[in-house]
Amino acid sequence: MNTPSLTPWDETQARLRELADLDGIIGLAHWDQRVTMPPGGAASRASQLGTLSTLRHERLTHPRLVELSETLDAGDDPARVAALRSLRRAVRQATRTPARLVSALAEAEALTYNAWTEAKANDNFAPFAGPLTGLIALVREKIAACRENEADAYDVLLEGYDPGTTxxxxxxxxxxxxxxxxxxxxxxxxxxxxxxxxxxxxxxxxxxxxxxxxxxxxxxxxxxxxxxxxxxxxxxxxxxxxxxxxxxxxxxxxxxxxxxxxxxxxxxxxxxxxxxxxxxxxxxxxxxxxxxxxxxxxxxxxxxxxxxxxxxxxxxxxxxxxxxxxxxxxxxxxxxxxxxxxxxxxxxxxxxxxxxxxxxxxxxxxxxxxxxxxxxxxxxxxxxxxxxxxxxxxxxxxxxxxxxxxxxxxxxxxxxxxxxxxxxxxxxxxxxxxxxxxxxxxxxxxxxxxxxxxxxxxxxxxxxxxxxxxxxxxxxxxxxxxxxxxxxxxxxxxxx
CATH class of the missing domain: 1.10.1370.30 (Neurolysin; domain 3)
Incomplete structure (x- = not known):
């Protein structure tokens, strides 16, 4: 993103709008997977979601956005204070999570979801057990990468959904x-x-x-x-x-x-x-x-x-x-x-x-x-x-x-x-x-x-x-x- 003429806050907003656009596309892909996608599209969709998640992670951990998150001054504007708090929280977690792991998680989630639909339809846990085991291993890896001062490993996950809950x-x-x-x-x-x-x-x-x-x-x-x-x-x-x-x-x-x-x-x-x-x-x-x-x-x-x-x-x-x-x-x-x-x-x-x-x-x-x-x-x-x-x-x-x-x-x-x-x-x-x-x-x-x-x-x-x-x-x-x-x-x- 080439933004030489923008103020630091304008540049930050442009970068955050790009992240919001990626979130919308990822949401659309998930909606399609659950509503209209044929079963044969599962592997391709897993790859697509992995690519999109990696791209989003690259944008969020871009050195310039990291720099902006560290140097921006919100002043006394409540919206900017909240925005900076939210940005720093997101950047902190993203920079601790390797891009490889982000992609692996997205692909594993898509494949595990499809294994779940099959297992549930056939009342058979076996097709689900292996993919779930692999996904849990990746979640543990993410916890290890992101954990800092949390008293419990589970607190790392809670912070992503309900900040402050432990x-x-x-x-x-x-x-x-x-x-x-x-x-x-x-x-x-x-x-x-x-x-x-x-x-x-x-x-x-x-x-x-x-x-x-x-x-x-x-x-x-x-x-x-x-x-x-x-x-x-x-x-x-x-x-x-x-x-x-x-x-x-x-x-x-x-x-x-x-x-x-x-x-x-x-x-x-x-x-x-x-x-x-x-x-x-x-x-x-x-x-x-x-x-x-x-x-x-x-x-x-x-x-x-x-x-x-x-x-x-x-x-x-x-x-x-x-x-x-x-x-x-x-x-x-x-x-x-x-x-x-x-x-x-x-x-x-x-x-x-x-x-x-x-x-x-x-x-x-x-x-x-x-x-x-x-x-x-x-x-x-x-x-x-x-x-x-x-x-x-x-x-x-x-x-x-x-x-x-x-x-x-x-x-x-x-x-x-x-x-x-x-x-x-x-x-x-x-x-x-x-x-x-x-x-x-x-x-x-x-x-x-x-x-x-x-x-x-x-x-x-x-x-x-x-x-x-x-x-x-x-x-x-x-x-x-x-x-x-x-x-x-x-x-x-x-x-x-």
Missing amino acids: VASLDPMFARLTEGLKTTLDRVRGLPQPPPLTGRWPLEPQRALHKRISAALGYDYDRGRFDETVHPFSVSVGHGDARLCAHLYEDDLLRGLTGTLHEAGHAMYEQGLPQRWRGLGIDAAASYGLHESQSRFWENVIGRSAAFCQLLARETNLSFPDAPVRPSQLFGALNRVEPSLVRIFADEVTYNLHIALRYRLERALLSGELPVAELPGAWDDGMEATLGLRPTKLSEGALQDVHWSSGLFGYFPSYTLGNLYAAALRFTMEERVPTLWDDVARGDLSPALGFLREHIHDKGHLLDAPALVESVTGPRDLVADLLAHLNQRVSEAYGV
């Missing part, structure tokens, strides 16, 4: 939360269950329902699109292009809808990020945990509320007039507390117990305490000890999640952090938007989205997530907030 903070949080969740489970044990929503839900009217509901939330289809895939996800290809991908179930309407609410929450966060900071590197989510708070807010805080069920009933009956549903019927079905084997289908109360198990297992995998070959058995034992259920097939056990096949070690705690933030945002929003639930019941979700746009989305990465959330909510006990939210929902659904 094993020392997660362990007591999970312990306290687990104890509270088990108390909540005890409250409903033995009580009559709200009935599930049963029936057959043809896919074509389902698609229309998913699109209407996501649009009602505020998802902008002029800047996004709806596709179907094996595992729901969302991806940003750049400002103005945030895509959501869903999985529909003909025999379970709510299972697919909650997934779409979740992914729409992610995509709406991307659509609300501040374009004015493009080129500063802070036109981005403050952390992955905060990103999960936005998806969990719409999926759970709004999506499982009695008020939202009034809107959902109207829209569902529009798509399926021959199988009318009542708001109370939907509310009961959405808030059943019933331990299940699969995380993405878990109720709100048991969901974080799934995360706590994965947190323990992936730390054991990375430390070498748990060999990959023993993962299925350790998973099954952990599920039985945690929720009293034992998987009978791998798609409901160790192969159910896409994360490890994609190299996302250290990501799972972000889900629980997201739930904690979402609960705090709920109680704060109720205080500041007194008509919130009346608005939702009428089908007007703009006050809720407007609050998030103003206080979360538009702030980008001006602050790290804990500080940003506290700037909105004030000091709060996040574990207490989440438990209060869950206990209130249980009381409403079970009448206790």
Whole structure:
């Protein structure tokens, strides 16, 4: 990049815009891999992603950008202060990771993902074990390269997703939360269950329902699109292009809808990020945990509320007039507390117990305490000890999640952090938007989205997530907030 006439800050922004462009292309390649790519393209896509990741790494570790990160003066401009903090963090980690390792990780992740899809489809762990073992070896190599003063090796991975989060903070949080969740489970044990929503839900009217509901939330289809895939996800290809991908179930309407609410929450966060900071590197989510708070807010805080069920009933009956549903019927079905084997289908109360198990297992995998070959058995034992259920097939056990096949070690705690933030945002929003639930019941979700746009989305990465959330909510006990939210929902659904 030849930039002789630019000021240091202008040059930095030009270089960061180039990195953002590469991120968008990488995101597009991942979207294509999961949505439209034929199976025969796996090897080529792995090579392409390796090349793109290497190119991105070269740009991020370019001597001139490293020099700029060390010499720039942000002055008292809050955006520049945040941009410089973010840049230095990214450069520090990138310069410690050899380009060879970056390419090897990208290729291994692509190949391991394809091995996972095959293994899951055939209920056979063997095709996955070898690629996963190789990928874990590369992740360990990255940890060793990047580790500096971190007390625990796992902290290196956490820093990449939720800066400031450590094993020392997660362990007591999970312990306290687990104890509270088990108390909540005890409250409903033995009580009559709200009935599930049963029936057959043809896919074509389902698609229309998913699109209407996501649009009602505020998802902008002029800047996004709806596709179907094996595992729901969302991806940003750049400002103005945030895509959501869903999985529909003909025999379970709510299972697919909650997934779409979740992914729409992610995509709406991307659509609300501040374009004015493009080129500063802070036109981005403050952390992955905060990103999960936005998806969990719409999926759970709004999506499982009695008020939202009034809107959902109207829209569902529009798509399926021959199988009318009542708001109370939907509310009961959405808030059943019933331990299940699969995380993405878990109720709100048991969901974080799934995360706590994965947190323990992936730390054991990375430390070498748990060999990959023993993962299925350790998973099954952990599920039985945690929720009293034992998987009978791998798609409901160790192969159910896409994360490890994609190299996302250290990501799972972000889900629980997201739930904690979402609960705090709920109680704060109720205080500041007194008509919130009346608005939702009428089908007007703009006050809720407007609050998030103003206080979360538009702030980008001006602050790290804990500080940003506290700037909105004030000091709060996040574990207490989440438990209060869950206990209130249980009381409403079970009448206790």
